[in-house]
Amino acid sequence: MAPPDQGVVPAVAEQDPPLINLELSNKFLDVCRAMSIWPLTFGLACCAIEMMAVGMARFDISRFGAEVFRPSPRQADLMIVAGTVSRKLAPAVVRLYEQMPAPKWVMALGNCAISGGPFCFEGQYGIIEGVDKIIPVDVYVPGCPPRPEGLLEGLFKLQEKITGRRWWPHPDKGLKV
Amino acid sequence: MNPEQAFRNLAGDFYTRSLQPGPTENTLILNMGPQHPSTHGVLRIVLELDGEYILRADPVLGYIHRMHEKMGEVKTFAQYLPNMGRVDYLHALAWNWAYVGAVEKLCGVEVSERAEYLRVVTSEMNRISSHFVWWGAYLLDLGAFTPIMYAFDDREWLLDLLQIVTGSRLTYCYFRFGGVSDDVTPEFVEGTLKWCEHMRERLPMYKALVTDNVILRNRCEEIGPIDLDMARRYGATGPVLRGSGVAYDVRRAEPYSVYDRFQFEIPVGTGAGDAMDRYLVRLAEIEQSLNIIEQALKTLPEGPHMHEKAPKRLKAPKGETYFAVEGARGKIGVHLLSDGGKNPYRVKLRAPGFSNLSLFAELVRGVLLADAVSILGSLDMVIPEIDR
Amino acid sequence: MSFTWIEKLEAEKKTETDYRKSGSRWEVVVKPEQVEAAARAAWDAGYFIEDISVVDLQEGFLVVYHFDHWQSPGRVTFKVLVPHEKPEVPTISHIHSGANWHERESFDFFGVVFTGHPDLKPLLLPDDLGFHPLLKKPEERASLDAIANVPEKPQEKPQEASGQAP
Numbered sequence: 047m048a049p050p051d052q053g054v055v056p057a058v059a060e061q062d063p064p065l066i067n068l069e070l071s072n073k074f075l076d077v078c079r080a081m082s083i084w085p086l087t088f089g090l091a092c093c094a095i096e097m098m099a100v101g102m103a104r105f106d107i108s109r110f111g112a113e114v115f116r117p118s119p120r121q122a123d124l125m126i127v128a129g130t131v132s133r134k135l136a137p138a139v140v141r142l143y144e145q146m147p148a149p150k151w152v153m154a155l156g157n158c159a160i161s162g163g164p165f166c167f168e169g170q171y172g173i174i175e176g177v178d179k180i181i182p183v184d185v186y187v188p189g190c191p192p193r194p195e196g197l198l199e200g201l202f203k204l205q206e207k208i209t210g211r212r213w214w215p216h217p218d219k220g221l222k223v
Numbered sequence: 224m225n226p227e228q229a230f231r232n233l234a235g236d237f238y239t240r241s242l243q244p245g246p247t248e249n250t251l252i253l254n255m256g257p258q259h260p261s262t263h264g265v266l267r268i269v270l271e272l273d274g275e276y277i278l279r280a281d282p283v284l285g286y287i288h289r290m291h292e293k294m295g296e297v298k299t300f301a302q303y304l305p306n307m308g309r310v311d312y313l314h315a316l317a318w319n320w321a322y323v324g325a326v327e328k329l330c331g332v333e334v335s336e337r338a339e340y341l342r343v344v345t346s347e348m349n350r351i352s353s354h355f356v357w358w359g360a361y362l363l364d365l366g367a368f369t370p371i372m373y374a375f376d377d378r379e380w381l382l383d384l385l386q387i388v389t390g391s392r393l394t395y396c397y398f399r400f401g402g403v404s405d406d407v408t409p410e411f412v413e414g415t416l417k418w419c420e421h422m423r424e425r426l427p428m429y430k431a432l433v434t435d436n437v438i439l440r441n442r443c444e445e446i447g448p449i450d451l452d453m454a455r456r457y458g459a460t461g462p463v464l465r466g467s468g469v470a471y472d473v474r475r476a477e478p479y480s481v482y483d484r485f486q487f488e489i490p491v492g493t494g495a496g497d498a499m500d501r502y503l504v505r506l507a508e509i510e511q512s513l514n515i516i517e518q519a520l521k522t523l524p525e526g527p528h529m530h531e532k533a534p535k536r537l538k539a540p541k542g543e544t545y546f547a548v549e550g551a552r553g554k555i556g557v558h559l560l561s562d563g564g565k566n567p568y569r570v571k572l573r574a575p576g577f578s579n580l581s582l583f584a585e586l587v588r589g590v591l592l593a594d595a596v597s598i599l600g601s602l603d604m605v606i607p608e609i610d611r
Numbered sequence: 612m613s614f615t616w617i618e619k620l621e622a623e624k625k626t627e628t629d630y631r632k633s634g635s636r637w638e639v640v641v642k643p644e645q646v647e648a649a650a651r652a653a654w655d656a657g658y659f660i661e662d663i664s665v666v667d668l669q670e671g672f673l674v675v676y677h678f679d680h681w682q683s684p685g686r687v688t689f690k691v692l693v694p695h696e697k698p699e700v701p702t703i704s705h706i707h708s709g710a711n712w713h714e715r716e717s718f719d720f721f722g723v724v725f726t727g728h729p730d731l732k733p734l735l736l737p738d739d740l741g742f743h744p745l746l747k748k749p750e751e752r753a754s755l756d757a758i759a760n761v762p763e764k765p766q767e768k769p770q771e772a773s774g775q776a777p
Contacts, residue, residue: 088258090265091287091607092312092394095356102375117260134737135265135286138257164305165289167297171744172290172736191393237738241730285735292720293744328632455681457709458660469681476684545634545677545686558664558675562753571664573677578660581712610735 054136054174057181061148073209079123079149080205080213082111086122088142090129093156093191097128105194110201110214119145124204125181126197130158130165131174143181151184151208152177153200160186238283242269250278257286263360263599264606268583270592277595280587282580288610295570300326300537301400303567308394310572311608313353316346317550318608319398322570324479325546325557326400330539337526338402339481341388344519345397346548347512348385348415351422352378353551354505361502361600362433365442370433377425380418387411401533412520419513426510434506443499447586447598450496458578461553462504463602465489467496473549485518487511498601505603539563552576552603574608616656617687621645628688635677636685640692643700646676649689650703650710653678658687660703663713665721667745669752672698672723692755693723702728720745 064072089097100107107113116122119142131139143152154177157163162175174180184207187200206212215221239252256267265286271279291306298306307322308315320342327334334342355378359371382392388407389397397403433439449459449467464471470489474482490507492500539561547556553575560569579602587595617625617637624640641649650660661677676689691700702725704711714725715734722743725731732738 087260091289092309094264095312095393098356098360098371099375099379102379103372104376104379117258119258129265130287130289132265132286132288134288135257138286142258164309165294167294169293169297170290171293171740171742172288193392237732241732285733285737288735290744296745296747328634453708455657455659456707458662458707459709464681471681471684476681542633544632545688547634554661556661556677558662558677560666568753569664569666571662571675573662577712578662578709581709585708 049179054133054180055140056179057140057143059182061150064149076209080208082114083124083151083201083204084114084116084122085112085124085126086119086142086146087115087117088125088127090127090131090135091158093128093158096191096194097126097155097197100194100197105198107198107201110198110205112201119143120147122146123150124153125150126153126155127159127177127181127183128155130163131177131180132172133174134172136174136180139177140180151204152181153185153187153197153204154178154183155187155197155200156192157188157190159183160188163190238267238269238281242271242279242281249273257283260364263604266580266604266606266609270595272592275591275593277587277590277592280584280595282583284606284610286610287607289607291572291611292570295567295572297566299565300539300567303570304398305394305396308391308396309607310574310611311550311552311555311576311605312394313356313605314346314349314551315393315395316342316349316397317548317555318572319395320346320480321546321548321550321555321557322559323398323400324548325544325559326537326539328546329542329544329559329561330400330534330537332401332533332537333530334480335402335527335530335533336481336524337406338528338530340519340523341403341407341528342398342480343482343485344415344516344523345385345389345395345403347515347519348381349395350551351509351512352381352385354509355381357505357551357600357603358429361603362439364596364600365439367433367436367439370429373425373429373432377422380421384411384414384418387414399529399533400537402527402529404528406528412523415516416520419517422509422513426506429506434503440499442594442597443502443601444497445495446498446594447590447601448495448497449582449586453582453585454496457582459553459582460578461550461575461603462501462508463553463579465504466492466501468492473547473554477547479546479548481519482515484522485515487515498597501601501603539567547573550575552605552608553579572611574611576602576604576606576609580604580609614687616652620649620652622649630685634686635688638688638690640690643691643693646689646691647701647703647706650676650706653687653689654706656680657682660707660709660713661686663710663717665717665723665745667721667747667752668692669749669754671695672721673755674700674717674723676703698723699726700724701726704728719743722746 154160159177185200185204251272253270257265267283269281307318310318355374359374362370389395454464470491472489490504494500541563543560545558556573558571562568622639622641626638628638658678661679664675666673671692671694674691678687717723719736
């Protein structure tokens, strides 16, 4: 996590280990989890529209198992922070992150969630420059807003982080996985 | 968490406490938002409920306040252009236009004729894409999961066309002082005309699938009627006002650019100004925008896409000006003051959603919570525009 | 388009401005105690509140009200100058309900107090921010003449009908 922002208490970031902690069962369950990630609908600003577009027919995140956007954090395991986190909203973000049950991941979608984006200027008083100052982030997807394909690549990177390998063809390498 | 912090959380925060005074014997204080499934943005409404009926509603804003007016004073005139795409990202080109128009008015910069037509075409296409998102998201709020798929599918074709000419899908920054940043290719013109034909065939399908649907009718008719007195008191504009029967459209009332050369109607609601009227007005506006786009593309004049005398470095004189355009949500205004320096002295952004949302508190008194969701969707808000 | 209601108003200064350059047909400078009467006259004449904004100048805060009309469009601007030490203006939210939120926003950004407002709590800013962000430092403020020199309507042109394209 980046150095915390003054005035906002960062989230409790430790996740307890699973009850049954065998390597084989972990590997198996990790693949199951990665192939059916349930995102939390946390669209804040412009990037939310690209997140909606990714759920729609053209880019279709449902091919990769993640179309079940849950409104409640207690039923989600991926928080896609899509948009600028303002100082007024920061305690709510922290609370939502803490309400998600482990194992949970966070994707910072767009420049605002990564580092404040176009709204950083000297004397800025209203935004958190990067959501990783308050919650731990697993994948960063740059862009303003990133294309929906970017979000999908971020999802693949997250699946790679969870399972250890990439499951889908790389755009530059043809159909070879 | 220490006990003091836990107790403070139970007592609610500043906004919940400020709703407390009043008879709250058998009522429930409920927070709707700032994270809630409808995709209008980060809006929080503190509700006082008696069962399912709303007694009081108090919208709390500021959760996506991104300091646009402060940035107007810190950035130069040209550096501020990308901000305008992000105020209301669904109709970004209208905000682009409002700011660029205000600067051009203040500095006396002329716009080339071809650029005026291109501005009209791209802005109307953006209006249609904004109405698609509104339509899909509104129906999603009401529980219909299919129409949003159709809306976004048609929108993707439209975004591909706009990407050819502007380079972006969502937060456009296409307009410059004196014209537009890039000229259009014949591929764009042909593609857009073909898309307009395709859309005209699709709109009857939208009507048959959704508008005539009995569930939608029950959820929209007689919900949230806005009478003329309320609309005028709050300064409502756009489809919210036109749904109540007033044909007020900035493109006709304060004509700007070349809109006076095109034939288009201003659709108005014929009923009590309820959610169904606003719904029908927006769908009719999509059709009128298609008319404008076709007329503009067929009569597109030759010429440069930037005026020859457009300044390379903008020197703003001292003074103030106001410029208004018609956005998808209503009347967008930019009040610009300059003291002759590199940066604007003050940029005041008049967001239509701000005035439209301010009537929500009075409108939902005594209404069922589910109907309040329908009213909120019918007002078509983008919260970053309200919070600026 | 008749502006006789403006001619009947009590105000410090009334100028018919050049609509093409400034976007406003009339600019009326009023004293704080005349604001409410002016807003009521605007309501009776069929106007709606467009926005309220504040400009931080050397002489004080310039509170700018914009009103517009549905049937005969033509913006009318009211301006009130209040000193920095005592920035108080009477509220108009009991006449134009939309002004409620505009006034709260102006208070948020500048600290201008609208006396008689039912609920002047922060609208856009966090309630614990502690300062008014759009205030300028004293050395950065410009003077009133430098900024708000709205060009007057040129006298040699004949009276234009409303709806003229700017």
